[in-house]
Amino acid sequence: MNTAAITVPNANRALWEKGDFTRIAAAMRESGEALVKSLGITKGMKVLDLGCGDGTTAIPAAEAGAEVLGVDIARNLVAAGNARAKALQLSNIRFEEGDASQLGNLAAKSFDLAISIFGAMFAPKPFDVASEMVRVTRSGGKIVMGNWIPGDPTLVAQILKISSAYSPPPPEGFVSPMSWGSESDVIARFGAAGVPAANINCTKDTYRFVYPAPASKLLEQFRNFYGPTMNAFDAAAKNGKASDLQQELDLLFNRQNQASTNDTTVIPASFLRVTVRVP
Template sequence: MNANKALWEKGDFTRIARSMRESGAALVSGLGITKGLRVLDLGCGDGTTAIPAAELGADVLGVDIASNLVAAGNARAEQLGLTNCRFQEGDACDLHALADDTFDLAISMFGAMFAPRPVDVAKALVRVTRPGGRIVMGNWIPNDPTLVAQLLKISASYSPPPPEGFISPMTWDVESNVIERFGEAGVPADRIDFARDTYFFNYPAPTSELVLEFKSFYGPTMNAFEAAAKSGRSADLQRELEALFSIHNESPSPDITSIPATFLRVTVTP
């Protein structure tokens, strides 16, 4: 099986996505979405940004490599009565099922950045977005002191080294890399804009319970715990993550979690 597919079908990312709903809706509300706009959400999960875009009247297609998340997205859309939103399985490196110039807006929040061939991702996004449309990516920032970058860094320190040729998803935050990748897709640098933004993980329980959700349902963290168990370091990993989540929690209530995480917002106009 495709290693990326196996990673994101592991566990149940919908459990993590519940803590991301509010920020997903807030981000989409600022994208100027109007009724009938054709929107692609690439690496969509179960619809954290696709669903609110459809609720604003866009015609939305969510594409994800994980079949369980596609099924969950379609179930959410059906439950909400959103006939203008559907989900299908696909690989961000090769959107062969999608025609050229199909979408007015392509979104990928913390999704396509994890695909293994970044230049192919850029080319695919540009190909399916109409000239004059927009591509908006949200990418986690390497070595950023906020939650997700540190979570991934800690998890990597307990995991085996990646295979030869592996390109870290965190390289999507380096502006020169982004410019180079979209440049290979034919987009000049002056049509690429960068901004720092903040995403919140809001969870109606203490931080220790959110750590448990990541441990039990988030593929990269699950892999880290499996590797840590083999070396007898599970307790160390648990302590590090509980400290990380606790330090970054901004909620005044001990029974509520609200953790900010900084990301790079990339806007491309093909």
């Protein structure tokens, strides 16, 4: 057998291609636009968005006048991003397939700003992710990450925590993506890439999920289209515990919904906002 011809499945790609994250991203557009407005993007700035999905932050960056490259591991999301850009008649943005831990096709020091909002945190080999982000960002440029915080009581951290309790144990050597929400881990990873701690700022920020239907309907989107939750329900069903998982998540979504009417959903989720100035 010619083992060199065997293609090893990419588990990370399979996770994000399993569902349709565009259905979740629709509830995240408002906060994505607000975050981009806070970045001071100017016309002609070269921006990289890693783990970009279908453009929740990449498209507002292009609308602000930047030259934007969106990179994502999921081919369906790359296609969706390019379709959104075409529909909006944006010629200053493109989306392409790529792995945040291995950006060999991108030249060193080629971006003024590298963004990754809940994206690169899910890539394998976090030290490689930090190294690549530093490598492709010019000296004096910035890296901005948004990372969910481990143990946080708000929505997404709790979704992932509850889901993991119903899922098989991770493989040996697995590094939790939630570790990107730890300031000490962030400093260690960018420090290994040559960034002094004084150049790294971590602050707690808030993202909002806004959905034009009750919270239980937003949960349906996560159950049917969000890879980690889909995997948890698959595993729970095999153990006869799918209804238990559903009840836990339904309670979580409804308890955290801050909307003033029963037919809408507004749920805040805390995250660690990381700003790195590249030396």
